[in-house]
Amino acid sequence: MSDYILEMNHITKEFSGVKALDDVNIKVKKGEIHALCGENGAGKSTLMNVLSGVYPYGTYSGDILYKGEHCKFHNLRDSEAKGIVIIHQELALSPLLSVAENVFIGNEQTSMKGVIDWTETRRRAQEMLAKVGLEHEDVNVPVNSLGVGKQQLIEIAKAMAKKVELLILDEPTAALNDEESKKLLDIMLELKNHGITCIIISHKLNEIEYVSDSVTIIRDGKTIETLVKGVDDYSEDRVIKAMVGREMTNRYPVREGVNIGDVIFEVKDWNVYHPDDENRQMLKNINIKVRAGEVVGLAGLMGAGRTELAMSLFGHSYGQKISGKVLINGKEVQLKTVKDAVKNKLAYISEDRKTYGLNLIGDIKENMTIAARPFFFSKHGVINDNDEIVEAQKYREKINVKSNSINQVVGSLSGGNQQKVVVSKWMMTQPDVLIMDEPTRGIDVGAKYEIYCVINDLAKQGKAIIIISSEMPEIIGTCDRSYVINDGEIAGELSKEEITQEKIMQCIMAHNRKGDGNGIEE
Amino acid sequence: MESKNNKIVKLDMKQYGMFFALIIIYLVFALLTGGANMTPMNVNNLIMQNGYVVILAIGMLLCVLTGNIDLGVGSVVAVTGAFAGIIMMDLKMNMWVAIIAALLVGLLTGIFAGFFIAYLGIPPFVTTLATMLMGRGLTYTLLQAQTKGPFEPSYNFIGAGFLPVIKIPFAGGTLDLVSIIVAIAASVLLILAEIKSNATKKKYNFAVNPTWQIALKLGVMLFIIWFFFYKLARYNGLPFVLLIMVILIAIYGFVTTKTVAGRQIYALGGNRKAANLSGIDTNKVFFWVYVNMGLLSGLAGIVLSARNGSATPKAGDGFEMDAIASCYIGGAAVAGGSGSIMGAVVGAFIMGILNNGMSLFGWSTDIQKIVKGAVLLGAVTVDLLSKRKKS
Numbered sequence: 038m039s040d041y042i043l044e045m046n047h048i049t050k051e052f053s054g055v056k057a058l059d060d061v062n063i064k065v066k067k068g069e070i071h072a073l074c075g076e077n078g079a080g081k082s083t084l085m086n087v088l089s090g091v092y093p094y095g096t097y098s099g100d101i102l103y104k105g106e107h108c109k110f111h112n113l114r115d116s117e118a119k120g121i122v123i124i125h126q127e128l129a130l131s132p133l134l135s136v137a138e139n140v141f142i143g144n145e146q147t148s149m150k151g152v153i154d155w156t157e158t159r160r161r162a163q164e165m166l167a168k169v170g171l172e173h174e175d176v177n178v179p180v181n182s183l184g185v186g187k188q189q190l191i192e193i194a195k196a197m198a199k200k201v202e203l204l205i206l207d208e209p210t211a212a213l214n215d216e217e218s219k220k221l222l223d224i225m226l227e228l229k230n231h232g233i234t235c236i237i238i239s240h241k242l243n244e245i246e247y248v249s250d251s252v253t254i255i256r257d258g259k260t261i262e263t264l265v266k267g268v269d270d271y272s273e274d275r276v277i278k279a280m281v282g283r284e285m286t287n288r289y290p291v292r293e294g295v296n297i298g299d300v301i302f303e304v305k306d307w308n309v310y311h312p313d314d315e316n317r318q319m320l321k322n323i324n325i326k327v328r329a330g331e332v333v334g335l336a337g338l339m340g341a342g343r344t345e346l347a348m349s350l351f352g353h354s355y356g357q358k359i360s361g362k363v364l365i366n367g368k369e370v371q372l373k374t375v376k377d378a379v380k381n382k383l384a385y386i387s388e389d390r391k392t393y394g395l396n397l398i399g400d401i402k403e404n405m406t407i408a409a410r411p412f413f414f415s416k417h418g419v420i421n422d423n424d425e426i427v428e429a430q431k432y433r434e435k436i437n438v439k440s441n442s443i444n445q446v447v448g449s450l451s452g453g454n455q456q457k458v459v460v461s462k463w464m465m466t467q468p469d470v471l472i473m474d475e476p477t478r479g480i481d482v483g484a485k486y487e488i489y490c491v492i493n494d495l496a497k498q499g500k501a502i503i504i505i506s507s508e509m510p511e512i513i514g515t516c517d518r519s520y521v522i523n524d525g526e527i528a529g530e531l532s533k534e535e536i537t538q539e540k541i542m543q544c545i546m547a548h549n550r551k552g553d554g555n556g557i558e559e
Numbered sequence: 560m561e562s563k564n565n566k567i568v569k570l571d572m573k574q575y576g577m578f579f580a581l582i583i584i585y586l587v588f589a590l591l592t593g594g595a596n597m598t599p600m601n602v603n604n605l606i607m608q609n610g611y612v613v614i615l616a617i618g619m620l621l622c623v624l625t626g627n628i629d630l631g632v633g634s635v636v637a638v639t640g641a642f643a644g645i646i647m648m649d650l651k652m653n654m655w656v657a658i659i660a661a662l663l664v665g666l667l668t669g670i671f672a673g674f675f676i677a678y679l680g681i682p683p684f685v686t687t688l689a690t691m692l693m694g695r696g697l698t699y700t701l702l703q704a705q706t707k708g709p710f711e712p713s714y715n716f717i718g719a720g721f722l723p724v725i726k727i728p729f730a731g732g733t734l735d736l737v738s739i740i741v742a743i744a745a746s747v748l749l750i751l752a753e754i755k756s757n758a759t760k761k762k763y764n765f766a767v768n769p770t771w772q773i774a775l776k777l778g779v780m781l782f783i784i785w786f787f788f789y790k791l792a793r794y795n796g797l798p799f800v801l802l803i804m805v806i807l808i809a810i811y812g813f814v815t816t817k818t819v820a821g822r823q824i825y826a827l828g829g830n831r832k833a834a835n836l837s838g839i840d841t842n843k844v845f846f847w848v849y850v851n852m853g854l855l856s857g858l859a860g861i862v863l864s865a866r867n868g869s870a871t872p873k874a875g876d877g878f879e880m881d882a883i884a885s886c887y888i889g890g891a892a893v894a895g896g897s898g899s900i901m902g903a904v905v906g907a908f909i910m911g912i913l914n915n916g917m918s919l920f921g922w923s924t925d926i927q928k929i930v931k932g933a934v935l936l937g938a939v940t941v942d943l944l945s946k947r948k949k950s
Contacts, residue, residue, distance in 0.1 A: 354836060375838040385836065393836050396829030398896045407826050408837040415819045422817070426763050442765060462837070 041102075042067040042203060042234050043088075048099035050087055057083045058097070059258045065203075070225060070235045072249035074242075074280055076481030080258040081238045085205050089123045090116040103203070120202030124192045126211055132181035137162035139180045140195050165194040168231075169224050186217030190224060204228065205236045210244060211479055214339035214507060222248045240479070241508075242273040254279040281482055289514035290486065292493040297517070298329035300367075302383075302470040302501045307361035309349045315358060319345050320525045323361070327470065327501040332492060334512035334519030335505045336541045342525040343505045344388055347472045351385035352378040365470060379408060384468035386459055388475040388505070390452075394459040397448035401440060402429040404447050404458050409465035432461040436491055453484025460491055471495060472503045477511065489515060509538045523548040577889060577905045578779055580938075584909060588916030595919045596912070602790035603798060607719065607866060609911035610800035611636065611859040611875075613904055615882035616889075617811050618855035620903040621848045623886040624815075624828045626895025627676075627683035629849065632856045632882055634694025635668045636875030639860030641698045644707035644870030647714065654714040658861055665857020666850065668694065673849035677842040683849070691879065699872045708869025717799060718866030724796035735796040742788035746781055753777055800862060804904075807855075812900045824848060828895030884931065885910055888938040909934070 043065040050058040058080045065071045073081050086092050088101065090110030101108040103119060110116045113123075130139050140162040148154040162176040169190045180188060189209055196204055206225075210218035218241075225235055225248055239245055245252055254261040254276065261279050264271055277288075304325045311317035320342050327333045335343045348355035350363060352375035363370055370381045378385070387393035395404055406414055406425045414425045429443040438457045440450060447458055456476070463471060473492070477485040492515060495502055506512050512519050513536050521529040521544040528548035531540055588596050595601065615632050622629045642664045643657040672690050675681045725736040753773065760767045791797055815821040826834040827841050835841050859878070864870045889906030891898025913934060917927045 351836070352838070374840065375836060376840070379838045387836055392830075393832050395833055396826055396896065398892070399825065399829045403822070403825070407822070407834075407839070410819050410822070411838070418819050420817050420819060420822065422759075430763065444765070 040066055042104060044100075044102040045084070045088065046100045046102070048084065048087055048097060048101075050083055050092060050097040057258050058087070061099075061255065061258070061260050063253050063260060064263070065234060065236060066251070067234055068229060068232055069250040070229055070237060070248055072245040072252040073236055073238045073255065074245065074252055074276055075255035076280055076483060079255045079280075079481075081255055082207060083258075084255070085123055085207060085236070085238065088116070089113055089121060089205065117199055120200055121205070122196040122199050122201040122203070123205040124189075124196060124207065124209065126208045128185075128188055128192060130180050130188055130191065133179050135177050136166070136174060136180050136183070136191060137176035139191060140165050140176075140198050142195070144195075144199055161198065162194070165197045166191070168197050168228075169194045170220065170227075184217070185212045186214070186220065189213065189217075189221060193221075193224065193228075201233060203234045203236070205238075207238045208240065208479070209237065210239065210241060216338065218244060240481070242276050245276065246271060246273060252276060256280060277482060288482070288486065288510075290490050290493055292332075292496060295330045295493075295496050296499075297331050298499060300326045301329045301365065302327040302503075303362075303364040304350065305362040305364070307346070307349070307363075308359070309345065309356035310358040312356050318525065319356060320349065323522075323527055325503075325520055325527070327503060329469075329499040329501055330496050331518065332496055332502045332504060332516050334516035334536070335503060335522055336509060336512045336519050336531075336536075337522040337528070338545065339507055341522045341545075343522050344474055345525075346522070347385055347474055347503070347505060348387075350378075351375060351383060351472065354385075376411075379412070379466050379468075382467070382469040383472070384408075384463035384466055384470070385472045386463050386474060386476060388478060390455055390459050394462075395447050395455060398446060400444045400446055401433065401438065401450075401458055402426065402443040405429045405432060405443075405461045405465060408462050409467070412466065428465060429461075432464065436461060437487060451481075451484075453480035453487070456480050456484065456488065457491075460488065464491075464495070468500065470501045470503070472505070474505045475507065476504065477506075477508075509541055512536060512541070513538070521545060521548075575776060575779065577902060577909070578783070581905055581909050581912065582779070582783070584916070585912050588912065588920065592916065592919045596916050597790070599790045599794035601915065601919070602787060603794045605908075605911055605915055606787075606791070606801050606804075607798050608915065609907055610718070610798075610804060610866070611863045612878065612881050612885060612911060613804050613907045614807060614855055614859040614862065615878055616885035616903040616907040617807055617900055618852040619879075619882040620811075620886050620889075620891060620898055620900055621815075621824055622683070622852055623883070623891045623893075623903075624824045624895055624898055625683075625845060625848055626828050626893075628687070628879075628883050629672070629683065629852045630687040630879050631668065631672060631690030631694055632852065632859070633875040633878035633880075634691045634698065635665055635853060635856035636860040636863055636878055637698040637870075637872065638668070638694045638701070639664050639857040640864035640870040640874050641701045641707070641872075643714075643861060643864055644710070645701060647710055648707050654711060657714065658717075661861050662854060662857045665853045665855070665860065667853070668856070669850035669853020672853065673846040676849055677846035695872075698874075702870060702872050704872055706869050706871045708867070710865070710868050715865050715868045717803075718862045718864070719868075720799045721795045722797040722799060722802060726796075729793075732793055735792040738788050738792035738797050741797065742785055742792075745784055745788075749780060749784070750777065800866075803858075803862065808900060808904055815900055820844075820847075825896055828892075828897070830896075881907070881910055884935045888935060890942060893939065906938075 041064050045061065045063045048058050048061040049056065061080065061084055075081050087097050090112050093111040094109040103121070108119070131142060137159045141158050146154050146157040146161060159176050166172055166174055166176065171187060171190055171194070174183070174187070180191060183191070209221055213221060222244055225237070228235065237245070237249060249266065251263055251265040253263045264275070304323055307320055307323040308318065309320040311319050323346060335346070337343050345355050349359055350372065352372050353359055354375060363372055365381050365383065372378045372381060372383065391397065402425060406429060410420065414421050414428070426443065433440065433443055436457050438454050438461070440454065447455060450458070477488050492502060504512065504515060516536065517533050519531045519536050520527055521531065521541055523545045526548065529544035585596070619629060619632065639661040643661040646652050646657040646660050647654060668690060672686050675686045676683050723737060726733040727736060757767055757773065815824070823834065823839045823844050826837065826839055827844050831841055860875065863874055867874070885906035886898060886903045887893065887906070888909055889898065889902030889904070891902060910931065913931055914927060917930060
């Protein structure tokens with residue numbers, strides 16, 4: 038009847054009295070790429086879970102029309118049978134099984150009932166991989182031998198094997214670098230040419246602008262508006278305005294009144310080898326300096342060695358055969374364990390808060406105080422409860438961790454608030470030097486702003502701050518200076534005025550050319 | 560606001576739930592056995608029979624908090640008992656030498672297991688399965704498959720003796736004043752602790768439980784205390800094992816809640832990688848958890864052999880399962896990172912009351928195992944389902 042493949046009308050979904058979705062409407066045209074935008078907790082994932090049957094029919098109110106039919110999905114299988122496939126942020130691949138097996142997992146190619154036809158599985162897997170631009174991959178290798186970018190594409194191949202008509206991608210590029218992201222987005226455009234409709238959830242507005250035909254913005258469980266490319270203003274600022282409900286004149290708060298002082302953190306001739314392979318050098322002769330009150334970026338592509346550098350500095354948490362010197366406040370320090378690092382006023386906020394940063398079943402107080410506890414909140418190994426409570430309360434209010442109390446379990450907080458807990462944890466150790474690895478990954482615009490404010494505050498207090506970020510605008514927006522790291526080496530150093538996306542990429546490219554000429558082993 | 564209040568009520572129901580389960584199971588068996596499990600002698604037996612399970616459950620809780628278990632404790636109990644027996648009976652040495660040797664052997668097995676687990680990275684399940692087999696084999700070898708005994712009474716006092724008593728005639732029997740004085744002291748301490756905890760909560764503007772809940776909780780706990788102590792006073796007074804238990808509960812309760820080292824176990828169980836990057840030497844934590852388990856197994860070995868007055872090759876058979884089950888019944892998370900000493904102790908008593916009640920009722924040990932298995936499965940199922948609902 039209409040050219041809409043999907044219409045979701047007046048969807049309302051409550052969780053124990055709280056409305057997660059409140060009369061949401063969304064219409065997706067056949068063959069388009071439709072983006073879904075909103076801050077974390079706005080209800081995007083809930084909406085997609087309603088659509089795919091994760092929340093079965095009857096647990097929500099409203100109506101889903103798919104290809105003109107009223108849908109009553111009771112589980113994922115129902116929706117998949119209709120050609121709706123959802124790919125979640127966390128990859129649903131079984132790491133040790135082969136690529137071919139993963140493509141057909143839950144959808145096995147069988148000769149007899151229950152007996153897998155391996156020849157057919159491999160042949161068809163190859164076919165599916167070709168559709169996502171991976172025709173040269175060996176389907177027999179275990180899936181974890183591929184990079185995250187390729188694994189994401191294998192997820193799509195898996196969806197293709199299910200004869201997908203409506204593909205939903207929940208933050209597909211969150212873990213990918215720019216190059217991999219671009220490839221994935223191009224595959225999406227390719228799929229579009231083959232008549233597959235896509236819904237993409239993403240925080241990366243430049244990607245949305247690049248790939249999508251229309252965008253629906255959700256805020257606080259309500260649809261705000263739908264913008265169509267070529268009809269409405271489709272700029273990033275326009276989308277952000279709808280997302281946050283106010284004009285974001287500046288995504289990066291201005292840092293004022295900071296006196297940049299002397300060099301307080303210095304790394305000299307830092308060399309690190311791969312933890313499993315002692316002949317593979319991961320970092321080569323790294324030299325960096327950071328001054329008090331200065332915010333310094335480490336730009337580079339994913340896999341350039343930035344996280345490896347941070348972790349090897351932070352108590353030798355990465356690598357082996359580590360050599361080189363670290364000076365903090367002019368004194369050479371030995372940082373063989375994390376405890377040494379904390380004692381010497383170095384803090385590292387890891388990139389993946391759920392895996393490396395938080396005890397998700399512990400409460401806010403416990404998570405905030407765990408690192409500082411041996412130094413500030415205890416005497417002879419006995420904890421001073423009062424000090425902990427007072428300090429945790431202080432930080433909860435100071436950096437606005439939205440929660441019931443400091444006794445709330447961290448796993449129940451949103452990503453942005455979890456990140457604030459991790460940041461508090463390291464502020465409590467009263468470091469002089471902070472390394473923040475992807476400090477705003479996967480958190481919404483509002484929370485990002487708050488984290489940037491915290492960074493400014495820390496700079497004002499005269500801390501030396503190092504920011505590792507794969508989002509170049511973030512480096513540009515927050516840093517006083519930036520190193521560019523490529524292939525385990527410093528590829529360049531850019532002053533505030535010089536930092537632009539082009540400059541960063543130029544550094545990387547120039548370094549790559551040099552690397553090819555010189556050979557790797559020196 | 561409303562959801563916040565709901566959360567508190569639910570949370571507390573979980574805390575009290577164990578105590579209620581304990582009381583209900585006890586009452587059910589009181590009914591089934593016509594009150595036989597409520598006699599002063601039986602109450603006394605309950606404490607003495609469960610002493611070693613409680614000791615093991617306390618050590619096991621720390622293992623469970625890391626997300627693992629120790630399968631070797633039953634065998635270590637047997638080995639340490641065997642060492643004590645050989646030293647006293649064959650070498651004719653002083654009982655203190657035997658006690659120190661038994662604790663030392665326990666400690667060494669702990670160091671052995673801890674070394675493999677913490678510093679070689681061998682999974683605890685495998686390591687302790689090995690210590691379980693090795694320990695049992697060693698016991699049979701040492702004892703040449705014979706029972707060694709009887710031990711001297713001064714040693715047996717540890718497992719079967721009583722603290723000094725002041726008996727007065729009372730209601731056709733006697734009443735021990737020491738027990739009553741201790742009960743009064745315990746009640747006062749309990750009430751003071753509750754008042755202090757609530758004052759702290761008010762001071763920091765934390766939600767305070769409704770008064771009726773506090774009153775109910777205090778009432779139930781006071782009731783349990785007075786019931787036990789009154790029964791003990793009517794019998795022979797306070798068993799020595801009870802003193803050991805109380806001291807251990809106090810020490811480990813303190814360690815797990817109020818010390819840096821104790822909280823590091825929780826942090827490790829909650830997320831090992833994050834704990835590492837927070838400056839916690841997780842290998843060291845693992846090592847000491849298993850060393851501690853070995854030491855407590857040695858203590859349990861002494862208590863058991865002292866109660867039996869002998870060392871037998873089969874001693875402690877299956878104790879590891881009772882200790883593990885106690886922790887889970889007491890609400891510890893199977894994946895680690897959550898659980899309490901008090902929970903493990905209550906869990907141990909639930910197991911003990913079940914054992915004792917079923918024995919009195921005349922059920923065979925075969926049936927007892929079926930029931931205990933069902934209770935374990937039921938407790939963990941209820942716990943997990945209620946958590947799932949919350950999230």
